[in-house]
Amino acid sequence: MKATVKSFIEHAMIALYPRTDALPGIEDAGISEFLDRYREESTLLMWLGLIAGAFAFIASPILTVHWPLPSFLLPARVLDEHAHRVTSSQLYLLRQAIFLIKLAAGLCWGAHPAVRAHFAMAPYAPDPGTWRAS
Amino acid sequence: MSHVAFRERGEDLRLEADYVVVGSGAGGAAAAVTLARSGAEVAIIEAGAWRDPEDYPSSTYGAMRDLFDDWGTQLARGRALWPIVQARTVGGTTVINSAICVRTPGDIFAQWQRERGIEGLAERVWAHQDTLERELRVEEVPEPARGNSNRLAMLGASRAGYDSHWIRRYVAGCEGTGQCLQGCKKTRKQSTNLNYVPEVLARGGHVVSSAPVKRVAIEGRRAIGVRGRFEHPRTKAWGADFFVRARRAVVVAASVTHSPALLERSGVRSPALGKYFRAHPGTGVFGIYDEPVDTNTGATQGWASTAFRADPGLKLETLSIPFEMVASRLSGGGARLIERLREYRHLCMWCHAVRAESVGTVRNGLFDKPVVRYGLDREDMLRFRQGMILLAKTHFAAGAKKILPGIHGMPYELGPDQVSLLEDAPLDPRAYIAILSHLFGGCVMGTDPRDAVTDARGRVHGYDGLVVADASVIPSNLGVNPQHTIMALAMAFAEDLASE
Ligand SMILES: Cc1cc2nc3c(=O)[nH]c(=O)nc-3n(C[C@H](O)[C@H](O)[C@H](O)COP(=O)(O)OP(=O)(O)OC[C@H]3O[C@@H](n4cnc5c(N)ncnc54)[C@H](O)[C@@H]3O)c2cc1C
Ligand code: SF4
Numbered sequence: 001m002k003a004t005v006k007s008f009i010e011h012a013m014i015a016l017y018p019r020t021d022a023l024p025g026i027e028d029a030g031i032s033e034f035l036d037r038y039r040e041e042s043t044l045l046m047w048l049g050l051i052a053g054a055f056a057f058i059a060s061p062i063l064t065v066h067w068p069l070p071s072f073l074l075p076a077r078v079l080d081e082h083a084h085r086v087t088s089s090q091l092y093l094l095r096q097a098i099f100l101i102k103l104a105a106g107l108c109w110g111a112h113p114a115v116r117a118h119f120a121m122a123p124y125a126p127d128p129g130t131w132r133a134s
Numbered sequence: 135m136s137h138v139a140f141r142e143r144g145e146d147l148r149l150e151a152d153y154v155v156v157g158s159g160a161g162g163a164a165a166a167v168t169l170a171r172s173g174a175e176v177a178i179i180e181a182g183a184w185r186d187p188e189d190y191p192s193s194t195y196g197a198m199r200d201l202f203d204d205w206g207t208q209l210a211r212g213r214a215l216w217p218i219v220q221a222r223t224v225g226g227t228t229v230i231n232s233a234i235c236v237r238t239p240g241d242i243f244a245q246w247q248r249e250r251g252i253e254g255l256a257e258r259v260w261a262h263q264d265t266l267e268r269e270l271r272v273e274e275v276p277e278p279a280r281g282n283s284n285r286l287a288m289l290g291a292s293r294a295g296y297d298s299h300w301i302r303r304y305v306a307g308c309e310g311t312g313q314c315l316q317g318c319k320k321t322r323k324q325s326t327n328l329n330y331v332p333e334v335l336a337r338g339g340h341v342v343s344s345a346p347v348k349r350v351a352i353e354g355r356r357a358i359g360v361r362g363r364f365e366h367p368r369t370k371a372w373g374a375d376f377f378v379r380a381r382r383a384v385v386v387a388a389s390v391t392h393s394p395a396l397l398e399r400s401g402v403r404s405p406a407l408g409k410y411f412r413a414h415p416g417t418g419v420f421g422i423y424d425e426p427v428d429t430n431t432g433a434t435q436g437w438a439s440t441a442f443r444a445d446p447g448l449k450l451e452t453l454s455i456p457f458e459m460v461a462s463r464l465s466g467g468g469a470r471l472i473e474r475l476r477e478y479r480h481l482c483m484w485c486h487a488v489r490a491e492s493v494g495t496v497r498n499g500l501f502d503k504p505v506v507r508y509g510l511d512r513e514d515m516l517r518f519r520q521g522m523i524l525l526a527k528t529h530f531a532a533g534a535k536k537i538l539p540g541i542h543g544m545p546y547e548l549g550p551d552q553v554s555l556l557e558d559a560p561l562d563p564r565a566y567i568a569i570l571s572h573l574f575g576g577c578v579m580g581t582d583p584r585d586a587v588t589d590a591r592g593r594v595h596g597y598d599g600l601v602v603a604d605a606s607v608i609p610s611n612l613g614v615n616p617q618h619t620i621m622a623l624a625m626a627f628a629e630d631l632a633s634e
Binding site: 015016017018020022023025041042043045046049079080081082083084086087088092095096098099102103105106107108109110111116119120121124125126127128129130131132133134 | 137139140183184185186188189190191192193194195196198199200204205207214215224343344367368370428430456457458459460461462465466467468469470471472473475476478479542564567
């Protein structure tokens with residue numbers, strides 16, 4: 001996987017699910033391994049969707065916080081504001097692209113044992129990925 | 135008896151049986167077992183892998199990867215892009231559904247008779263539903279498995295003054311793990327991979343899994359078998375070719391999206407093919423309560439109301455979606471999203487299914503992927519909005535301190551005195567996050583071949599030995615959960631076929 005593409009996706013996901021005093025963020029939830037797995041196991045179209053979502057996130061601060069900069073150059077507070085506002089953009093396709101990236105990130109963040117423990121949920125057993133072969 | 139799983143290239147499979155059934159979900163498994171019980175040799179050909187409960191995933195990611203059709207990413211294309219959720223595994227969508235069992239309402243048969251000339255099905259369907267309820271051990275969600283979300287909904291409905299009930303499901307002894315969407319590892323849910331499919335094997339039949347059918351082979355006007363190529367359950371790489379000959383008939387039960395697409399690429403000619411796609415679009419409203427609800431515990435769906443089925447055309451239900459999905463379903467991002475998620479233990483989602491009248495189409499697309507075009511008209515959007523208002527009122531009647539409507543352009547949360555704001559909620563479907571899970575049509579039945587793909591016994595007009603036996607034959611919306619109707623119809627069609 002190209003490190004830059006992956007780092008762009010990670011950037012968007014970390015901004016959407018940041019670490020806070022109250023809860024671990026997606027950077028504490030194995031995002032890098034998750035993205036490697038997602039790239040390998042999902043379809044090309046789904047991966048392209050994530051890339052599109054990440055680029056939409058990076059390119060849209062001008063529309064949300066009115067800063068003419070890519071999101072990775074925004075100061076932390078403005079980035080957080082962008083991450084919030086972009087999820088409810090007036091542009092349906094932008095909203096959908098961000099929804100996709102938020103959904104994929106949610107699959108990673110919400111399945112992590114540290115996050116689940118905060119909500120009194122037992123850790124997930126591993127997904128065996130097996131089937132009846134004969 | 136034989137089960138043939140994925141085969142590598144070069145290990146081509148040729149098989150022959152009296153009947154070949156495409157798909158092992160609600161319709162396919164019910165048809166196959168009925169044919170097998172008549173003494174026939176049946177081969178079930180299923181696109182997905184055969185996963186037993188010990189193979190089931192735990193996480194939502196795993197469910198999307200291992201059980202969902204195309205990871206659940208198929209979208210209905212209309213003004214809004216709403217996902218269509220189905221499964222691709224032995225047992226079909228019965229593996230990931232909530233197994234809610236509702237008998238076909240009598241008015242549906244009257245409607246089919248009036249609009250499509252279909253007669254004589256009611257008594258037969260109900261008789262098969264009796265059998266299904268006995269064999270698949272239908273029971274009301276037991277008290278210990280109800281969970282707080284379902285109990286609150288019951289309280290809310292009774293305080294709001296409308297009828298509702300604990301759901302009856304094809305589930306024996308539910309343990310309330312709230313994991314129906316990932317497959318029931320406790321083997322309580324009676325999905326067809328646990329009962330009818332193994333019974334077909336035990337009666338000397340065959341199951342070919344990881345085997346998407348590419349075409350129904352048709353000679354002249356007669357279906358003589360199916361051909362396709364194995365697909366690896368994990369890598370999705372193509373494997374060996376297969377051809378399964380049908381001595382008597384091919385039964386197509388590949389779902390509302392796949393059956394019309396399969397018939398289209400097989401060259402079946404019918405002016406109605408792919409038309410009259412319908413759905414019960416639905417969305418949810420979260421309520422937030424003072425005390426923890428822990429919606430992840432208790433039956434995934436345990437409470438429902440059909441009080442609004444006739445007017446305005448809605449069904450209301452509880453639904454516990456996995457935590458990972460709640461994370462993306464709550465609006466917002468960044469620190470504010472995390473702050474909102476902190477309330478998780480106090481929230482629960484109840485949803486509606488709209489008995490929508492809008493119709494769409496299904497076509498075979500690139501790489502044999504079905505393409506669905508569908509959108510809701512204004513009348514249906516009014517129903518959709520009305521359903522959200524009812525859910526909001528029920529939450530407040532149950533004691534919620536606020537609700538989260540999840541509507542673009544509206545406040546994130548509303549208090550009890552703000553429900554009236556929902557009456558002006560937008561009618562643009564793009565403002566909502568909805569899904570389509572109850573699907574109908576595409577190969578609808580009826581007596582007029584100009585307007586129906588099959589007759590009232592599922593036989594494709596103008597062809598011999600070709601029957602459709604899944605939700606795609608259903609020519610109207612039911613307004614109730616469809617699995618019971620699909621299975622009973624498939625049994626009736628198979629019974630007719632066996633007696634031909
Ligand atoms: C999340 C969810 C919850 C639901 N809950 C309920 C509920 O509680 N109660 C209820 O009544 N209904 C429920 N439904 C709806 C219900 O499950 C479906 O209506 C029903 O399963 C449809 O039956 P079917 O036979 O038409 O298709 P399916 O059950 O989807 O079966 C079709 C099968 O055909 C296979 N197939 C597709 N293409 C091919 C091909 N080319 N070759 C070979 N095989 C193929 C598929 O892999 C699949 O196994 C739910 C649906 C969803 C998605
Ligand atoms: S709630 Fe749990 S135990 Fe009950 S049927 Fe669903 S998965 Fe099985």
